Amino acid sequence: MRVFVTGATGFVGTAVVQELLSAGHQVTGLARSEAAAQKLIDLGAEVHRGDLNDIPSLQAGATAADGVIHLGFIHDFSRFKEMCAVDGKAIEAIGETLAGTDRPFIVTSGTGVIAKDSIITEQDRLQDDHSPRSATERAVDKIVAKGVRASVVRLPPCTHGEGDKGGFIPLLTGIAKERGSSAMIKDGSNVWPAVHKEDAARLYRLALEANAPGGTRYHAVAEQGVPFKIIATAIGEKLGLPVISLQPDDIAAHFTWFAYFAQFNNLSSAAITQNMLGWTPIHPSLREDLEGDVYFPANN
Incomplete structure (x- = not known):
């Protein structure tokens, strides 16, 4: 299959390209x-020039493919809502x-789009737009309705592992260094x-x-819910910083x-995904990566 991949040189995208x-x-x-083009060439992939705001380029790439995987996202989390709107478009x-071709289109969203007191599953659909990322799944539902x-x-x-530079663990690590402490909210539960x-x-x-x-949801979840306390504690220990508890008024x-x-607070299951696809996670857990040298190399 000839696959067009957006976000192909990103943290997850590179691994997806290699897997394909x-x-x-x-x-x-x-x-x-x-630089991105050369990285793709080095991986053994072909290059299609453009970006997420270049609609004609996106459509040309999709037209030439047997299937599309959309991993591209502008990771400016300080403008998260705006970036999610770009994603939807x-x-x-x-x-x-x-539309009407039956070619598969795999779109990336997040388990955080669902707000639920109990465990989140693949059967859950948007009930509200509490998360800006709802724009992604609203767009998917719209195009599914068109065939x-x-x-x-x-x-x-x-989503963790070697080479993670802009994910939530590096971001939390940067905040801890800047503040002089690694924080959790209340008891970090x-x-x-x-x-x-x-x-x-x-x-x-x-x-x-x-x-x-069309409309199928999959959960790329290996661990249903890692307590934030474990993450904050690991970062504090690795950086030699105190681990503190924040009250609601201090969070911002x-x-x-x-x-x-x-x-x-996003407890999520992948049982349906595992059953549908025969997918079984086999790589290190988040805690193993935090306690190893993935995020905190020994020579640093």
Whole structure:
């Protein structure tokens, strides 16, 4: 299968490209810079020039492909709502090209789009727009209604592994260094689901190859919920900083724009995904990566 991948040179995207190539697929990756283009060439993929705001380029890439995986996202979390709106427009543009073709379109969302007191499953759908990322799944539902065979992979708040430079763990680490302490909210009992990037990459391939109907949701969740206390404690210990407990009035001052994400309580299951795709996570847990040298190399 010839696969067009947006976000192909990103943290997860690179692993997805390698997974697809290893499985015998041809890959064309979206690249907006010379450095990104060269990275794709080095991986063994072809290059398609453009970016997420270049609608004609996105549609041209999708037209030439047998399937599309959309991993691209502008990771400016300080302008999260605006970036989510860009994502929705990109999805709709690609969807226009794929409508009526039966070609698979795998879109990336997050488990955080669902707000629920109990465990979140793949059967859960948006009830409100509490998360700006709702724009992603609203766009998917819109194109599915027009005949696009689009599915959604919901990534957890913490997708971890070697090479993670802009994910939530590096962001939390940077905040801890800046503040001189690693913080959790109250007792740190709110939980983040997690997955290793290599396990997530295999799920994307399996989702692409599956003959699932439009609107299917998958959860790339290896760990249902890691207590935030474990994350904050590991960061504090590795940096030699105190681990502190924040009261609600102190959250914004410590985390600033990241406060929204720090308060996630997002217990999520992947049982349905595992059953549908035969997907079983095998790579290190978040705690193993935190306690090893993935995020805190010994020579630093």
